[in-house]
Amino acid sequence: MHVPDGFINAPISVAAGVAAAGAVAVSLRGARRELGGSPVGLVGAERTAPLAGLVAAFIFAVQMLNFPVAAGTSGHLLGGALAAILVGPYTGVLCIAVVLLMQGVLFADGGLTALGVNITVMGVVTVVVAYGLFRLLVTVLPRGRRSVTAASFVAALVSVPAAAGAFTLIYSVGGTTDVPIGKVLTAMVGVHVLIGIGEAVITMLTVGAVLAVRPDLVYGARGLSAPLKLRIGGELVDAEPVAAPAATGVSPRKVWLTGLAIPLVLAGVVSFYASASPDGLEKVAADKGIDKNVEEHAAADSPLADYGVKDVSNARISGGLAGVIGVGATVVVGSGVFLVVRRRRPAADEATRVPESV
Incomplete structure (x- = not known):
């Protein structure tokens, strides 16, 4: 659902840019707590920062894997639900922005x-x-891993047509072509419900896999276990929470290496077999005439444009190299952003710090 230049007019593009910048600014502040940069961070939050860069890289890689959803139409992961559940909503927005x-x-x-x-x-x-939606579902469902995976499926499924509806709303205000918005909305939501099923399956399987090896790394699963009760003075009270140990013994290094290897293989090898059909937005745009005023991309001359390395004639090697470079760049940029966010201490915190004795 990558919107190209020329679909939306300049005033609305600027307004959306301001809104996005505001969302990123808010997310930078909120992500400090999720990434463990705050003195009052959540239990286990210090483990989130290394994972966030890998989540961004994984989303980048899986977005290269278009899957068929209907005759002549494909779809790909959007990743917002996956990122939010794994590393938190604020950090999730930053992950998608980096990608x-x-x-x-x-x-x-x-x-x-x-x-x-x-x-x-x-x-x-x-x-x-x-x-x-995920938080609502895990609140009403029985506590446990199955509830987390089920909630992740539903949340991811609903998020994709919601995004399609949001695009249609923006297009109704700032679209550069005169087309019946009702027909665009029906087409966009219809095809993206199908894409949402693929998104839901990918999100559920990924969340389930991380839960199986390191449940302490799943942000959305924190606090789901029933608190330990102690009897004090004849009354039952909640015990103080403690950091949840890793359920399997899988070391952070193995998690990080595996988390890096998977997107490298997906982008470098598996992406060659992705569907070549236009994605949902491209198909609807061509069918409804939305793409009449599409503009050439400013980076069309990039040596990596269209996910291929310039001057490399072999399509398999060209696409694989481009994917590997993209994963590497996303890991470096994303990890750098998250590391800075985690370490940054607001002025209010600095003012309240007790000076170290000399």
Whole structure:
């Protein structure tokens, strides 16, 4: 659902850019707590920072794997639900923003003038809808891993047509072509419900896999176990929470190496077998005439444009190298952002720090 340049007019693109910048600014502040950078961070939050860069890289890689959803149409992961459940909603918005930035600048995927629209639709809307629904479901469902995976499936499924609806709303206000919005909404939501099923399956399987080896690394699963009760003075009270140990003995290093190897293989090898059919937005745009005023991407001359390495004639090698470079760049940029966010201490915290004795 990468919106290209020319779909949305300049005033609405600017407004969406301002909204996206505001969302990123809020997320930078909120992500400090999720990444363990705050003195009052959640139990286990210090483990989230190393995972966040890998989550961004994984989403980048899986977005290269278009899967068929209907005749002549494909879809790919949006990733907002997955990122929010694994590393938290604020960090999730940042993950998607990093992915979209890498795709737009390096691979000419998603317009640069439409970057604000893409972050708003694919990042903010998917995260807000998915995580809100996820928290609601895990609250009413029985506590346990099955509830987490089931809730992740439903949240991811709903987030994709919600994003399609958000795009249609933006297009109804700032679209550059005169098309019947009702027909666009029906087509967009219809095809993205099908894409949402694929998104839901990928999200559920990924969350379930991480839960199986290191449940303490899943942000959305924190606090789901029933608190230990102690009898004090004849009354039952909750015991103080303690850090949850890793359920399996899998070391952080193995988790990190495996988490890096998987997106490298997906982007470098498996992506060659992805569907070549246009994705949901591209198909609807072509059918309904939305793409009449599409503009050439500003980074069309990039050596990695269209997910291929310039001057490498072998399509398999060219696409694989581009994917590996993209994963590497996303890990480096994403991890750098998350490390800075985690270590940054607000002025209020600095003012209250007790000076060390000399």
